[in-house]
Amino acid sequence: MAIQNLKATVNSSSSSIRANSIKHVRDENLKTLLSKKKLHLVLDLDNTILESSIFEDLTKYDRDYIQRSVGVKMIEEKKLYQWVCEGKGYKVRLSVFPDVYLTKLRPYVKTFLKEASKLFDKSIFTLGNLAYTTKMLELLDPERLYINSQVITREYVPLSTPWRKGHDLLKSHERVVLVVDDAKDVWEANTKNLIDIAPYGFFDDESSDKKSWTRKWEDESDKYGELARVLRELKKIHKEFYNLEEGEDYESRDVRDAIEEVKRKFSLQGTKQGMISQHAKETTSEIDECFKSMDLNCRRNRLNRIQTSHDVM
Structure with a gap:
């Protein structure tokens, strides 16, 4: 009985060492991949x-x-x-x-x-x-x-x-x-x-x-x-x-979640929800372009006013 327990202890110890070794290799590899x-x-x-x-x-x-x-x-x-x-x-x-x-x-x-x-x-x-x-x-x-x-x-x-x-x-x-x-x-x-x-x-x-x-x-x-x-x-x-949201870090990421999210987005293509989402992106983009244009025009108008006031003086 004592011999059997000894064998079990040795086998358990060997398995534990092997598991720790594999984990160490994977941890190091993870750091390299993420970097x-x-x-x-x-x-x-x-x-x-x-x-x-x-x-x-x-x-x-x-x-x-x-x-x-x-x-x-x-x-x-x-x-x-x-x-x-x-x-x-x-x-x-x-x-x-x-x-x-x-x-x-x-x-x-x-x-x-x-x-x-x-x-x-x-x-x-x-x-x-x-x-x-x-x-x-x-x-x-x-x-x-x-x-x-x-x-x-x-x-x-x-x-x-x-x-x-x-x-x-x-x-x-x-x-x-x-x-x-x-x-x-x-x-x-x-x-x-x-x-x-x-x-x-x-x-x-x-x-x-x-x-x-x-x-x-x-x-x-x-x-x-x-x-x-x-x-x-x-x-x-x-x-x-690798598309992190605010407060997230790479350590919390899982490729299996990324696969599911890509599948979900693909399934939305052509649906009402997907089209609304796409429309929202396009509208936001248009608004951004509009503001850029407005800002540029404002700067141009301000410059013209300054030039005009100098010409009057």
Whole structure:
């Protein structure tokens, strides 16, 4: 009994030390983020900012697509990447031969990473393995200018929850973390930190009713696509987080509240309440401009009177 109590005490002490250590790291990271007026953005890889497939797994349609002039041109122009995995592949396979992969970056992704870096420290959290993730980082951000925080892969995920992602592995406090991931269910415990994004499906998928981009002979729009839309939303949330009211400080702010407020404002667009609010802003702006104009005219009239009195004298 005494031995069991001793073990419990040791385990409890270890857990306490670990918890204090994590809190210290997160506290220090929070100070850094707030000093730079940034937040922590966590990005998924597959079907969020890119899509990869082993060539052998492609449908017959996509194999033909890749081997036609359109596919050859995309590879030549580095709009589509073909590479060989010499080590352990992204998927577990019985083949002894190296896998040939194809990776398609989501349109606008490099601009997204560059623009978002002004407001966020960015991490990658993927259930792909380290070898695959390292290759993806070479394609996305070879100099690591924009993905400047953590890279969390399958190897770091507890065996007890192999298909789950969570805040427990992140070095930032949950109240400054935003997540962009097409798979919501893997973030079961952190849904309030999630930003919705539609999955990117460039390659043909016979199990889906939705047409792939190869089937459409098109690709997602840069300007009007999902990453451009998400970037606009992230900018609004960042602005809302750092928009302090009188008497507030950053220590009281929570990104989850900022997300809800941005959603609330968006839902008001087009409603009577929203139009009244917008009308009030426009009216106030007009009044301000009017007063500025009046003040300018008053100063001009006063100057004219002074000049006129001097002329009379």
